[in-house]
Amino acid sequence: xxxxxxIRLKIRQQDRLEDGVYDLWIEAKDMAATAGPGQxxxxxxxxxxxxxxxxxxxxxxxKKEGLIRLVYRVxxxxxxxxxxxxxxxxxxxxxxxxxxxxxxxxKALIIGGGIGIPPLLELAxxxxxxxxxxxxxxxxxxxxKDFESYGNVYLSTEDGSVGTKxxxxxxxxxxGLTADIIYAxxxxxxxxxxxxxxxxxxxxAQLSLxxxxxxGIGACLACVCQSKDLDHHTNVNNKRICKEGxxxxxxxxxx
Amino acid sequence: MNNKxxxxxxxxxxxxxxxxxxxxxxxxxSGTFGxxxxxxxxxxxxxxxxxxxxxxxxxxxxxNPTPRVAETYGGMLNAIGLQNPGIDVxxxxxxxxxKSYDTKIIVNVVGKTAEExxxxxxxxxxxxxxxxxINISCPNVKEGGIAFGQDPIRVEAITSQxxxxxxxxxxxxxxxxxTDIGEIARAAEAGGADAISxxxxxxxxxxxxxxxxxxxANKIGGLSGPAxxxxxxxxxxxxxxAVKIPIIGMGGIMNGEDALEFIxxxxxxxxxxxxxxxxxxxxxxxxDGIEAxxxxxxxxxxxxxxxxxxx
Numbered sequence: 001x002x003x004x005x006x007i008r009l010k011i012r013q014q015d016r017l018e019d020g021v022y023d024l025w026i027e028a029k030d031m032a033a034t035a036g037p038g039q040x041x042x043x044x045x046x047x048x049x050x051x052x053x054x055x056x057x058x059x060x061x062x063k064k065e066g067l068i069r070l071v072y073r074v075x076x077x078x079x080x081x082x083x084x085x086x087x088x089x090x091x092x093x094x095x096x097x098x099x100x101x102x103x104x105x106x107k108a109l110i111i112g113g114g115i116g117i118p119p120l121l122e123l124a125x126x127x128x129x130x131x132x133x134x135x136x137x138x139x140x141x142x143x144x145k146d147f148e149s150y151g152n153v154y155l156s157t158e159d160g161s162v163g164t165k166x167x168x169x170x171x172x173x174x175x176g177l178t179a180d181i182i183y184a185x186x187x188x189x190x191x192x193x194x195x196x197x198x199x200x201x202x203x204x205a206q207l208s209l210x211x212x213x214x215x216g217i218g219a220c221l222a223c224v225c226q227s228k229d230l231d232h233h234t235n236v237n238n239k240r241i242c243k244e245g246x247x248x249x250x251x252x253x254x255x
Numbered sequence: 256m257n258n259k260x261x262x263x264x265x266x267x268x269x270x271x272x273x274x275x276x277x278x279x280x281x282x283x284x285s286g287t288f289g290x291x292x293x294x295x296x297x298x299x300x301x302x303x304x305x306x307x308x309x310x311x312x313x314x315x316x317x318x319n320p321t322p323r324v325a326e327t328y329g330g331m332l333n334a335i336g337l338q339n340p341g342i343d344v345x346x347x348x349x350x351x352x353x354k355s356y357d358t359k360i361i362v363n364v365v366g367k368t369a370e371e372x373x374x375x376x377x378x379x380x381x382x383x384x385x386x387x388x389i390n391i392s393c394p395n396v397k398e399g400g401i402a403f404g405q406d407p408i409r410v411e412a413i414t415s416q417x418x419x420x421x422x423x424x425x426x427x428x429x430x431x432x433x434t435d436i437g438e439i440a441r442a443a444e445a446g447g448a449d450a451i452s453x454x455x456x457x458x459x460x461x462x463x464x465x466x467x468x469x470x471x472a473n474k475i476g477g478l479s480g481p482a483x484x485x486x487x488x489x490x491x492x493x494x495x496x497a498v499k500i501p502i503i504g505m506g507g508i509m510n511g512e513d514a515l516e517f518i519x520x521x522x523x524x525x526x527x528x529x530x531x532x533x534x535x536x537x538x539x540x541x542x543d544g545i546e547a548x549x550x551x552x553x554x555x556x557x558x559x560x561x562x563x564x565x566x
Contacts, residue, residue, distance in 0.1 A: 003296050003297070005297075006534060006535070006536075044533075048329075048481075049328040049329045050326065050328070051326060051329070051330070051331060051480055051481075051529070051532075051533050052324075052326045052331060052532065052533065053533070078326070211321050211322065212321065212322040212323070212324050212325065213324070214324045214331060214333070214532040215293075215531065215532040215535075217293050217294075217535060218289070218293045219287065219288060219289045219293040219294065219531065219532070220286075220287065220324065220333070220335070220532055221309075221318065221323070221335050221338045222321070222322075222323040222324040222333065222335060223321070223323075224318070224321060224323075224338070225321075233340070234315060234317075234318075234338055234339060234340045234344075235315045235340045235341070235344055236315045236316065236317040236318075236338065236340070237317065238317055238318065238338060243293075
């Protein structure tokens, strides 16, 4: 794999998708050439007081145009600063980082929750097999239309305003969806539910995890998750989400 | 290169600590550089004065629960909890890797008890490492670490104890979370330390006001980064006034100018820490920055700058 270096890249476009959710296209020819679904990019703030990169999963890769799309939620001052960048501005980035999804040619169920939905779009695009897509939101939906050309899309909302009232598992049960493999990204309670559901139907599952990171390259040991087997780095059942992950097989990790 | 540059005599950046010669005064701060593997694609490890490893204990340590880091303005808090694979894996895997580079190897040593420190020190003494840095200042573990570093009597005791087991020069890494750094530095010197390094992180806390809870799972973490640099420079100066042994200075060094402040305050070497997380090439930029300053100011030998302030 070529070295993911820290470079300044030009922003092609940035739009607000929904309250606090932003859609950023970066001119990143080299990154687009090597990136895969489920990998992430570290974004740096211009404000020198905000030192650490913000790790954002890749939403779409346009190899032809040399573009990377990131869809993220503003959760603090750093992401707020990034959301104010406009087309033509430059942003410091490093990536693609981490290990993304492994594409398997099996009947697939793609499950996303909230801001865990964006990294599944490129996956849905690249998976050529039969697939159902379940997207769960609190209330307001985003990106759901983008998924429609890649599979059957089912929605759930906590308030029942769109799709099934409840969570993604409620939607899966309501529509009787099954699969041989599940790919999922979302909040940890959702991933726990997905892992359990996968087990109940005998499917394998790949889960994309999230944790607070510092370096993004496996050195600081901040973003670990518990693993079933000893990790090769420290021999203590702690896999690094930025390095061995962010995508893991559900059976390999303890949520 | 113009004629003026050609006339400048070769710059000497070599420094000596504990009888070991380092090609330049820049190393890494323990815990920010692993054993160098993650950075070897970004920086030629052979260009560094030394690589200082993450803390090594007798057995593997799993570290603390997550979240382990939190950003604060101009810095970051960490409570990793000294996750490390232990001395066996270090000797089998990390040491041969480091030995493949032309740099000095400083191994940071951690333990829960004095006996554990001594065991690691004894085993490393039989290996090809160059120096040992005894970490008596980690704020993120319940036992060991800082517990040894805040009382001058205990600092002297642990120093003289590990001294007995070490065939390598030892550096005692000091905590800034003390009232009188000079007193602690003198205790390390009295115990037989060949050098001291400072500062480790300052204890801090961040509250998530939306969740109305601590941000770090460990509640308290160690503050590092540019926010702590003035404190670190002050403490290096005070320690340099208190002892004759050399000092490795660190705390928020982001570039050559920052490193020079430490050197002028009295540090013989400097360590780059948090900056590695923000820019994997930070060590190289610090080395280049020091060199550029020396060229600009016609300084032939880095030793001319060590502790030069106020003289």
